Amino acid sequence: MTITKNPWIVLLGTLVAVGLLVALLMGPGKRLRTAGAEPKPLLMYCAAGIKPPTEAVAVEYEKAFRQRIQLQYGGSGTLLSNLRVTKSGDLFLAGDESYIKSAREFGLLAEVIPLARQRPVIVVAKGNPKNVRAVNDLCRGDARVALANPDAASIGRTVRALLQKDGQWTELEKHVTVFKPTVNDVANDVKIGSVDAGIVWDATARQYPELELVAVPLFDAAAETISIGVLKFSEQPAAALRFARYLGARDKGLKQFVKHFYEPADGDEWAETPEIVLFSGAMLRPGIEKTLKEFEAREGCRITTVYNGCGILTAQMRAGARPDAYFSCDQSFMSSVADMYLPSETVVDNRLMILVQKGNPKGIRTVADLLKPGTRVGLPHHEKSAMGNIAWKMLQQMGLYDELQKNLTVESPTGDFLVNQIRTGSLDAIIACRTNHKPVSEHLDAVPIDSPLAAMSQPYAAGRNTRYKHMMSRLLQAFTTAESRERLETVGFGWRFQSKPNP
Amino acid sequence: MSSAPQTPARSGRDWPFFAGLIILSGVYIALIVAMLVADLSFTTPHHLLRAFASAEIRYSVKLSLISCTLTTLLSLWVAVPTGYLMSRYQFPGKRFVDSVLDIPIVLPPLVMGLSLLILFQTPIGRAIQRVVPVTYAIPSVILAQFSVACAFAVRTMLVTFDQISPRREQVALTLGCNRSQAFWLVALPEARRGVLTAATLAWARALGEFGPILVFSGATRMRTEVLPTTVFLELSIGNIEAAVAVSLLMIIAALAVLTIARTFGLRAPLERVL
Secondary structure (H helix, E strand, O other), rough: OHHHHHHHHHHHHHHHHHHHHHHHHHHHHHHHHOOOOOOOOOOEEEHHHHHHHHHHHHHHHHHHHOOEEEEEEEEHHHHHHHHHHHHHOOOOOOOOHHHHHHHOOOEOOOOOOOEEEOEEEEEEEEOOOOOOHHHHHHOOOOOOOOEEOOOOOHHHHHHHHHHHHOOOOOHHHHHEEEEEEEHHHHHHHHOOOOOOOOEEEEHHHHHOOOEEEEEHHHHHOOOOOEEEEEOOOOOOOOHHHHHHHHOOOOOOHHHHHHHOEEOOOOOOOOOOOEEEEEEEEHHHHHHHHHHHHHHHHHOOEEEEEEEEEEHHHHHHHOOOOOOOOOEOOOOOHHHHHHHHHHOOOOEEEEEEEEEEOOOOOOOOOHHHHHHHHOOEEEEEEOOHHHHHHHHHHHHHHOOOOOHHHHOOOEOOOOHHHHHHHOOOOOOEEEEEHHHHHHHOOOEEEEOOOOOOEEEEEEEEEOOOOOOHHHHHHHHHHHHHHHHHHHHHHHHHOEEEEOOOOOO | OOOHHHHHHHHHHHHHHHHHHHHHHHHHHHHHHHHHHHHHHHHOHHHHEEEEHHHHHHHHHHHHHHHHHHHHHHHHHHHHHHHHHHHHHHOHHHHHHHHHHHOOOOOHHHHHHHHHHHHOOHHHHHHHHHOOOOOOEEEEHHHHHHHHHHHHHHHHHHHHHHHHHHHHHHHHHHOOHHHHHHHHHHHHOOOHHHHHHHHHHHHHHHHHHHHHHHOOOOOOOOOOHHHHHHHHHHOOOOOOHHHHHHHHHHHHHHHHHHHHHHHHHHHHHHHOOO
């Protein structure tokens, strides 16, 4: 046995052995790599409990789109810490809402798409041998009970909050045999028989054919959503979002969730390139055009935006047009078609002003000054444009409308028209919006109008019957980002949107 | 007093001793066997076959066996010199180094994984990753196993060299060997059993390694999924039967490898004697 006494032979032997082992490992790796021209795989962090439907959808998607999806499983909390450290990856599917919320708080998430609903239930062995029917049966003392740790798992936290409010928590806590770190640990305990009952998500319980669910009406109030989020630091956000859309599509990914006994979310329809129609008040165009372009690129959709006076747009809606979303010039128009839309959100506001030639040569200080003899006045058309309609109402209320007719030189369909006319010198004053004045403030002066009716607000709403409800709500998010806000404010809009606490 | 009555008297005294030995060790062995039998009640040959039929599980078996072996080889190349150095030489700060070597044993496995993960996000780590992707890739599996298993191998080698008297090496030196020759020709052959123990300990430890791998390598199917990961994944969807089946697979693989290693490893010194 002199072999081992020669260091070089030992070294050589080790190197050969390592080489052979590495070659063995690389075997399947190479086969994968020769598949070649496919795009970079998407790295998705996925709560281990939701593996079955997710994996099925990923396989389906890989086949259809030649896009590899690398699924990284773990407990939601572990995954969250991982992605905070590595700041890499594309998607995060958490086992429950609390982790999505934390990820949002850490600023890790861009878009979030709902996938399924879940609510707490009591779970027992088949046949319910201990006859557990309600929460107070768990306090009888004859059933061993497992709960998820309220500080580690969201199911535990949810149940504790509910029962504390209901006054049952202190009693139940006394009868809990064990607190487990995750919801699956609780279900596993019931399955193995080390406890008689546990409280878990119904979605989790349904993965266990050997267990029986006991619905608790009190728990229905705590229904929550399982969602997937696109990570902010994703290097291929469009590809990531596309898979997230596929996963959350009611006719694609959610079918697998149904197959695995999940209660699916009300998902969008799937289309590789969704065709969106947006009706928008003409005044909004300069403020939202760029945002729409970016949204198209990120979502992989095509948006046909119809910019027009809101009177015309709402008339088209009454005639049967059903855009996927409507960004209105004023709340009054939105209200007139409210039945066709989901609840609207006010994004920005605008204000009527009198615009005059630079230096205000006619000395116009108030609306009444427009009545001065020889003042050539231009107004927005009182029917064709939202602004005209509002100006008309305001003048009516001031009792000036009829008298103004003698100086009214022209009614134009849009504010831009009026601005061009006054700039050519054919008018002395016009009533238009702050957003009409801002781009030409070097050439025209603005005179504020002191009337509550001079204010206009621009709400956005998704169509009640759109096939892309979630995408349309993401469009609202796109309109309300800091970048979009800056664009809208640059063209003269005032900011009105108030972000609500995350649902 | 003749020696005749002494024999039964002595055997009478020895009987409780052996009974004690057998009972105490028997309790532990019975515990291990009982756990295995209990596991068997939660699985069927069908589950075992189905587990082995799955490409993912076959991959994780392969990855586990190969990565553990690589880890063992690497660990020996570090543990033998480290153990030798620590056992034979005195240097300032030795106590401190000794404690540092224990850190991987003391640290909770999850923290090991987290520390590795953070390490590879530092500028140096990122530079390495530009050449070889480590995080979430196969090298991370080996590194995670190595960082823990090696500590056990080092401990074993240290004790081994401590127990071998340095006299024979000193004799070799007086006979004209240099330090290297004394090590390769005298110390290492004498430490053979220790090397084998270190190797099997490192291998077994690496096979069961889970916490650091979950954090540092992830649990990606057909990529960084080792056997303990498979067990974790099956458990987290409530598939206890499959989890048990895979665990049994692990036990079978481990028993086979360790038995073979010990048989071969122990035969060598015999040959030397012959």
